[in-house]
Structures are given as structure tokens and as C-alpha cells.
Amino acid sequence: MLGAILDLGLALLALYLVRAIRTYYSLSHFGGHWVAGWSRLWLLRTQGSGEMNRRFTEVNRKYGSTARIAPGMLITSDVCQSFSLPIKSILSLLQSDFAELFRRMSAVRSPFTRGRWYAALKLHPDRDNITSYVDEHKHAAIRTRMAPGYAGKENVHLEADIDEQLLKFLDLISSKYVAQPERDIFRTVDLSQVTSYFTLDVISKVAFGQTFGFLDHDQDPFGYLANLAQMLPAVIVFGVYTELTNIMKLPAVKAALPKSSDKRGLGRVMGFARDRVQERFGPKAIRRQDMLDAFIKRGLTQEELESETLTQITAGSDSTASALRMTLHFISTSPPILDRLLAEARAGIEQGKISRPIIQDAEARQLPYLQACIKEGLRIYPPVTGLMAKMVPEGGAMIDVDGVEKFAPGRTQIGWNSWGMMHDPVVFGADAEIYRPERWLVRDESEKESGRVARMNETVTLCFGYGRFGCLGRGVATMELNKAVVETLLRFNLQSCNLAKPFDEKVVGFYVHTDMNFVVTERSSGDQSGLVRLEGDKVDAGALAGAYEE
Numbered sequence: 001m002l003g004a005i006l007d008l009g010l011a012l013l014a015l016y017l018v019r020a021i022r023t024y025y026s027l028s029h030f031g032g033h034w035v036a037g038w039s040r041l042w043l044l045r046t047q048g049s050g051e052m053n054r055r056f057t058e059v060n061r062k063y064g065s066t067a068r069i070a071p072g073m074l075i076t077s078d079v080c081q082s083f084s085l086p087i088k089s090i091l092s093l094l095q096s097d098f099a100e101l102f103r104r105m106s107a108v109r110s111p112f113t114r115g116r117w118y119a120a121l122k123l124h125p126d127r128d129n130i131t132s133y134v135d136e137h138k139h140a141a142i143r144t145r146m147a148p149g150y151a152g153k154e155n156v157h158l159e160a161d162i163d164e165q166l167l168k169f170l171d172l173i174s175s176k177y178v179a180q181p182e183r184d185i186f187r188t189v190d191l192s193q194v195t196s197y198f199t200l201d202v203i204s205k206v207a208f209g210q211t212f213g214f215l216d217h218d219q220d221p222f223g224y225l226a227n228l229a230q231m232l233p234a235v236i237v238f239g240v241y242t243e244l245t246n247i248m249k250l251p252a253v254k255a256a257l258p259k260s261s262d263k264r265g266l267g268r269v270m271g272f273a274r275d276r277v278q279e280r281f282g283p284k285a286i287r288r289q290d291m292l293d294a295f296i297k298r299g300l301t302q303e304e305l306e307s308e309t310l311t312q313i314t315a316g317s318d319s320t321a322s323a324l325r326m327t328l329h330f331i332s333t334s335p336p337i338l339d340r341l342l343a344e345a346r347a348g349i350e351q352g353k354i355s356r357p358i359i360q361d362a363e364a365r366q367l368p369y370l371q372a373c374i375k376e377g378l379r380i381y382p383p384v385t386g387l388m389a390k391m392v393p394e395g396g397a398m399i400d401v402d403g404v405e406k407f408a409p410g411r412t413q414i415g416w417n418s419w420g421m422m423h424d425p426v427v428f429g430a431d432a433e434i435y436r437p438e439r440w441l442v443r444d445e446s447e448k449e450s451g452r453v454a455r456m457n458e459t460v461t462l463c464f465g466y467g468r469f470g471c472l473g474r475g476v477a478t479m480e481l482n483k484a485v486v487e488t489l490l491r492f493n494l495q496s497c498n499l500a501k502p503f504d505e506k507v508v509g510f511y512v513h514t515d516m517n518f519v520v521t522e523r524s525s526g527d528q529s530g531l532v533r534l535e536g537d538k539v540d541a542g543a544l545a546g547a548y549e550e
């Protein structure tokens with residue numbers, strides 16, 4: 001008996017070793033840390049390090065623009081190098097095999113599909129959502145039905161809803177956080193918190209027609225953010241060992257998961273979503289021309305709506321909040337940049353080109369320096385750093401790694417290194433590590449110069465993903481940024497409390513920022529900043545494209 005068990009054990013071990021060796025050699029021609037070829041522990045350590053963005057970037061710089069990070073898994077920071085070569089660039093449009101890898105994998109007719117990695121984005125044991133479907137057909141079907149809801153046309157209250165929440169945000173700062181040292185009133189505001197409150201209230205208003213009330217209470221009324229922080233270890237582990245998401249189906253685990261009947265945390269938000277969805281059905285159904293209404297018109301069931309609106313909240317709040325807080329941080333800690341932005345905005349107000357009390361989205365898109373500041377914020381801190389891994393089709397694919405063609409076998413997952421991509425000196429210049437909005441302004445009318453800026457524009461929009469997987473909320477996010485950045489800085493002076501360590505940070509696919517404390521004072525009308533007039537307001541603003549084209 002013991003002998004039989006031993007034989008079985010040895011056979012299984014041999015099988016495991018043969019598989020491990022085969023998997024190792026299938027990708028051994030790609031560079032990478034040697035441990036990553038044998039075990040996912042290297043990836044777990046990297047994802048759990050709190051600085052996955054920087055570590056992945058080191059890997060791509062050391063081992064090549066596409067390198068190995070786990071058995072059967074690569075990561076790419078390959079940018080549109082082909083863009084600088086006109087002939088190759090034309091070919092890339094005609095034949096997707098020439099396009100840089102991230103675009104090639106996400107393109108509409110690409111044979112690449114979503115990888116198993118996406119299953120980690122499931123928020124419910126039995127129910128998938130638009131971000132977690134690995135099945136291409138199911139994903140395409142739900143995306144087709146949801147895209148119109150995100151488009152400007154069907155969302156008639158969108159801009160007014162954002163304006164309303166922005167006014168509340170500004171009011172909260174002015175009523176509660178303005179310091180008045182001359183009256184011995186010393187206060188600080190934690191930007192990491194209030195920016196999250198703003199985007200959470202925007203998204204709930206836009207999604208359901210009702211806010212959660214973060215700004216009203218100046219706190220996390222459901223304990224949602226605190227609950228998300230508790231879930232971070234699970235987010236890290238599931239992101240590596242995706243198959244573990246199946247344990248959510250076990251009765252004991254299922255019972256411990258957030259439920260819509262919970263009084264606090266993610267469950268409470270689920271309950272809020274369920275209640276708002278329920279209000280749209282039945283004899284006394286509430287009617288409002290908004291996202292929820294557009295989804296209902298496209299036939300989403302009550303169950304689908306509950307799950308998709310919850311996804312909207314997780315996908316749309318933290319990403320935009322981090323873009324907002326980081327852009328505010330970089331501008332307010334760089335006086336020449338702040339001055340130039342204020343000069344542009346004040347000139348616009350004087351000339352009647354900027355509505356008061358809140359700038360309109362269309363007006364903001366015409367301000368070249370504001371657009372440059374926003375794009376530079378998205379570039380220097382791309383809000384999504386998760387792998388978003390796509391899968392090589394059966395039969396495999398040739399991958400260009402810095403000019404050398406390498407074969408990736410079918411079912412290899414290829415993750416995305418957004419940080420490495422957005423910090424690429426070939427595309428963004430030798431000072432790519434520095435926040436410098438001026439890089440986005442066209443210096444002269446030469447073809448070379450327009451090519452330089454076009455290449456940067458093409459690359460920064462990838463922060464929102466691309467093609468059939470691209471972000472549906474891009475229009476909402478850019479509208480929030482277009483308004484909130486300039487309106488906050490026009491009203492308030494922000495001074496970081498600790499320039500040596502302005503905030504704490506953990507990067508886990510998104511950013512967990514804490515202790516981002518600023519002293520806020522009212523910007524008086526006699527304030528000297530912004531007196532430098534901006535030359536050349538005829539520059540093409542090159543605003544970030546919204547999602548309205550979808």
C-alpha cells in the first residue's frame with residue numbers, strides 16, 4: 001500500500017517537473033528574473049511590494065520591452081516606436097501585426113483575448129461583470145449594451161451632475177479646511193481622502209442619480225474605503241493566483257463575502273446599488289434620463305444592473321481620484337507651472353471664455369496649458385497599474401522585442417506595464433521622470449515636432465486601455481479632471497505639509513495614497529501668482545479625447 005502511494009507521489013512529482021520544465025523553456029528566450037520562469041512567487045512578491053510599477057519598469061528596462069514575470073506570463077512596456085517611422089506607421093494601421101504590442105492585443109479584430117487574469121476582477125462569487133468576463137462573446141455583448149449609457153448623448157445630466165459635486169467639493173474645502181494662521185486657525189486637508197470623496201459622489205450621482213454622501217458628511221459614510229483597504233491582501237493574492245477566485249464559491253467563504261444586506265463596507269455599497277436599481281422597476285418606477293436608464297433601455301436585467309453599477313463605482317472612482325490628487329500635487333508644488341496655469345485660466349475668465357462658477361468641459365478642452373497639465377498628470381502617474389493581461393491565441397504569435405522577433409506560445413498571458421510605458425524616454429524625452437507640462441506644447445510647425453507630440457498623445461491615451469477593452473468612462477473622467485484641476489487651483493493655494501515625504505503610497509494595481517496633507521489658504525484676488533501672461537493662446541489644445549466617439 002505504502003509502495004503504491006509512493007509510486008503515485010513520484011509519478012505526480014515527475015509530471016509536475018516535466019510541466020514546469022516545458023513551461024520554463026517555452027518562454028526562456030524572453031528575458032526576466034530566473035525565479036520568475038519557475039514560480040509565481042516572484043510575481044507575488046513584486047505585486048505585494050507596494051511598488052509593483054517601479055519593479056516591473058526595472059524588469060522591462062533590464063530584460064527587454066517584453067519580458068517574463070511568471071511561468072507562462074510576460075509583461076510589456078512596448079510603446080508605439082513604429083510611430084516615428086512613417087512607412088512602418090502606415091503599415092501598422094493596415095496590418096495589426098506591426099502595431100506595438102498593447103494596441104495589437106486590444107485592437108477590435110485582434111485574435112488575442114483576455115487572459116485568465118481578468119477573473120480576479122470578479123466582485124461576486126457567481127456573477128461576472130464587464131471587467132471580469134474572460135469569455136470574449138459575453139464581454140462583447142455586455143459592452144455593446146453598456147457603451148451607449150456612457151456616451152454624452154444619452155447622459156443629459158452628466159455635466160450638471162459633475163458641476164454640482166465639484167461645487168460641494170470646493171465648498172467643503174473652503175468651509176472646513178482653509179487655514180487662517182493670522183487668526184491662529186491652523187488646519188490641514190488630506191487630499192487623498194477628499195479627492196476620493198469627490199469622485200465617489202460623482203460616480204454615484206452619475207450612475208444612480210443619487211450621491212453616497214461622502215462630501216455631505218466629509219467622511220466615508222459606509223466604511224467603503226476602509227473595507228477596500230482591508231481587502232488589499234486578497235486583491236494582491238488573487239491577482240497572481242487567479243484560480244483562487246474559485247474559493248469564493250465555497251459555502252464558508254461565500255458566507256464571509258460582502259453582501260447587499262451588510263450594514264457597512266462594500267456590502268453596504270452593494271445594498272445602495274440594489275436599492276437604486278429597484279427604484280427603476282415596478283409600478284412606481286423612477287424615470288431619469290441617465291446611465292441607469294440607458295442600460296435599462298438596452299435590456300440589462302435587474303441582476304446585471306446591480307453588478308455592473310457596482311463595477312462602475314470600483315472602476316471609476318479610485319482611478320480618477322488618483323489622477324486628480326497627483327495632478328494637483330505636481331502643479332501646486334511647482335510654482336512656475338502653477339503660475340502659467342493660473343495665467344491661462346485668468347486670461348480666459350477676463351475674455352469671457354470660461355464660465356463661472358464652473359468651467360464648462362468644452363471650454364477646458366480649449367486651454368492648451370490646462371490640457372498639458374492633465375495629460376502630464378496621467379502620464380507621470382498612470383492611474384491603472386494592474387496587469388490587464390491579454391492572452392496569445394492558440395498557435396502562438398511572434399512578438400517584436402526591441403527589434404528581435406520572439407515566439408510566444410498560445411495561451412501565454414501578456415500583462416501591461418503602464419508605468420514603464422508612460423515613463424519611456426524615447427517617447428517622452430530624457431526628462432520623462434519629471435512633471436513638465438511644457439513637453440506637450442508644440443514648439444514649431446515642423447513635421448518632426450508634430451510627430452513628437454502626436455506620438456506622446458497616442459501613448460498617453462493608452463492610460464485608458466485601447467480598442468475593444470478601452471475604458472468606457474473616459475469621457476466622465478476627463479470631464480471631472482478638466483473642471484476640478486483648474487477650479488480648485490483658482491480658489492485655493494495648496495502647500496504640501498511635508499515636501500520631503502508628501503504622501504504614503506502602496507501600488508497594488510491602483511494607488512493607495514494616505515497622509516497627503518496640505519495647508520490650504522484662499523487665493524485672494526490680489527494674489528500675484530498667475531500674473532505672467534501666457535503667450536500663443538492659438539496653440540492647438542490637443543485635448544484628451546473623450547469617450548463620446550464610442
Ligand code: HEM
Binds near residue numbers: 472
Ligand atoms: C482617469 C480615470 C480612469 C482611467 C485611467 C481608467 C482606465 C481604465 C483601464 C486601463 C481600463 C481597462 C483596459 C483593459 O482592460 O485593457 C478601464 C476599463 C473600464 N473603465 Fe476606466 N478608467 C478611468 C475612469 C473610469 C470611470 C470614471 C469610469 C466610469 C464612469 C470607468 C469605467 C470603466 C469600465 C466600465 C471599464 C471596463 C470596460 C470593458 O471591460 O470593456 N473608468 N479603465
